Amino acid sequence: MAAVLQPSDNTLQVPGEHRSVASTPSGSPSPSRNDCSIAPLTPSPSPRAELRPRLARPFSVVVAIDFGTTSSGYAFSFTEDPEAIHMMRRWEGGDPGVANQKSPTCLLLTPELRFHSFGFAARDSYHDLDPEEARHWLYFDKFKMKIHSTSDLTMETELEAVSGRRMRAIEVFAHALRFFREHALKEVKEVSSAVLEEGEVRWVITVPAVWRQPAKQFMREAAYLAGLVGADSPEQLLIALEPEAASIYCRKLRLHQMIDLSQRPITNGMDLDGSRLFDSSFRQAREQLRRSRHSRTFLVESGTGELWSEMQTGDRYIVADCGGGTVDLTVHQIEQPQGTLKELYKASGGPYGAVGVDLAFEALLCQIFGADFIESFKAKRPAAWVDLMIAFEARKRTAAPGRPNALNISLPFSFIDFYKRHRGQSVETALRKSSMNIVKWSCQGMLRLTPEAMNELFQPTINNIIKHIEELMQKQEVQGVRFLFLVGGFAESPMLQRAAQSALGRTCRIIIPQDVGLTILKGAVLFGLDPTVVRVRRCPLTYGVGVLNRFVEGKHPRDKLLVKDGRDWCTDILDRFVAVDQSVALGEVVRRSYTPARVGQRKIIINIYCSISDDVIYISDPGVRKCGAITLDLPDPEPLAGAGAAGYNGNAASERREIRTTMQFGDTEIKVTAVDMATNRTVRASIDFLSN
Secondary structure, eight states: OOOOOOOOGGGOOOTTGGGOOOOOOTTSOOOOGGGGOOOOSSOOSSOEEOOOOOOSSOOSEEEEEEEOSSEEEEEEEETTSTTEEEEOOOOSOOOTTOOOSSEEOEEEEOTTSOEEEETHHHHHHHHHSOHHHHTTSEEEESTTHHHHHOTTOOTTOEEEOTTSOEEEHHHHHHHHHHHHHHHHHHHHHHHOSSOOOGGGEEEEEEEOTTOOHHHHHHHHHHHHHHTSSOTTOGGGEEEEEHHHHHHHHHTTOOGGGEEETTSSOEETTEETTSOOHHHHHHHHHHHHHHHHTTTOEEEOOSSOOHHHHTOOTTOEEEEEEEOSSOEEEEEEEEETTTTEEEEEEEEEEESOSTHHHHHHHHHHHHHHHOHHHHHHHHHHSHHHHHHHHHHHHHHHTTOOTTOOSOEEEEOOHHHHHHHHHHHSSOHHHHHHHTTOTTEEEETTTEEEEOHHHHHHHHHHHHHHHHHHHHHHHTSTTTTTOOEEEEESGGGGOHHHHHHHHHHHTTTSEEEEETTGGGHHHHHHHHHHHOTTSEEEEEOSSEEEEEEEEEOOBTTBOGGGEEEETTEEEEEEEEEEEEOTTOEEETTEEEEEEEOOSSTTOOEEEEEEEEESOSOOOBTTSTTEEEEEEEEEEOOOOOOOTTOOTTOGGGOTTTSOOOEEEEEEOSSSSOEEEEEETTTTEEEEEEEESSOO
């Protein structure tokens, strides 16, 4: 049961209260006054620096898992040789013309909900199932986007398989993470000559920077469920932000490891000498990458790379992580000479990944063949639908600006046959009647997408990306950016590269690492080796708790008046911990002290509120929502020698028990610790963002 914390006469003034913010779900009832009938004993107006204790247990190896929307993979590095990053084995299977250094994020479960396979094996096994049998299996594809799009994410949130069957999302993610755990540990032990205990492994899981705290906690809980680490060893698992990881790796780049799109002017997608810029540069990059992959070991600089050595203090740059599901933007400044990074503006982005092109293709099919037919085909011929999207994916990767020829996409025979039975006419007839001049029919059973058609499929997603980057560059903190780094799988697309160069090439230099699809994975390993490399971060939201304050006539509204024990209180005031876009350095903490309302109380629960604004005053203001809760488990205080059983110091009723909480906002996750000041013992403390 949530505790009501007892206010004291001399602790009601909350510094900076007029700038506080808080939050309740839109459309939900106003917060209960019990939620805010607390007051900090020792309010702190802003974060302050605190030296962190060194971890008692060193790690021998760092294993990073890049859990992507469309593809995933892992890499590792030994702490005794941190300049060598070992990539995972090349995956069995794959698609023609598509590098398979990572595996598709596909999971297949048996009808009994047991794990069957992941990646190419899952996709191929599902394809080979009889259509009637496949209806009972659970095949999940691109399921990471569900976590981004769910506003009320909890441990009970469900995912729907292609067959329509549902399962708890936390279990789906745990199956995938368990698969990577088993494969990674096996490979680490093969590479290492020493006997390695699982407690010596530090795990890193990547998430989009635009994900909020519930989604980050969800991935942590999934990792606990998968057995990566135990819940009693949280320091063994780090959550890495994807564009931040890319930035960490980019600072190690040598000049020959990057492609500078701004070096040569282009006209109509061609160099002035007539060669195709994108095709030639990436062909060279892929060839170099192919030669180096036989060892699966990448060497990184011990310091910063050549490009960074040219930078001066104050130079700033943007990293745009263009992945399958989301586009994530972060703005960093490199601090010379130590090479640490400082975030200049809160992470931003949205669901503008390459999946948007897939959805546009599906919408095109609905326009031609009818939405009801496409939905029926997906439900009754799910494996054939997967085949169709695989065929589109392969052709999508070859789309380039200025391409003169149409792209052929093979239609599965079951699509052609199912349409004939469903509509009583041929696919060719449907195309002719649809008046879609940009999509043709080939007598070989293929859809022919003209360059105009491919351009229409790409443009909405690409326009969203360019618009978001341009809007970010207009921010005062971001003006004067010298470099834009494009990373992530979608950054390999010549369509996106050309659009970025045309719109932004005159504003800044546009850099693409050669191994662009592996940039985040390598950076996540480096982050695991040194989590202090990002020294300053920006808060994405304002966080605080609801408190009481002394009611001031004329300042506080009458509907906030609460009379308690003969005194007038103003309720619903937000005691702010940190403000949106506030800079918080690594190691800075916010301290608050609380006291139980009742003698013998075993638990205190304090609701946390958040807002995208920093100028709200009350937790009932618009745009404010409850986002989590701090739980403090209180052991019975031990009586001092000679004290009675009633409590310590012999008088529990008169003694105010102080529980001092310390919160860290400078890490990738919000963390809390607490100490019982009477006994100087640690109090079990946790923040739960998944139980709202």
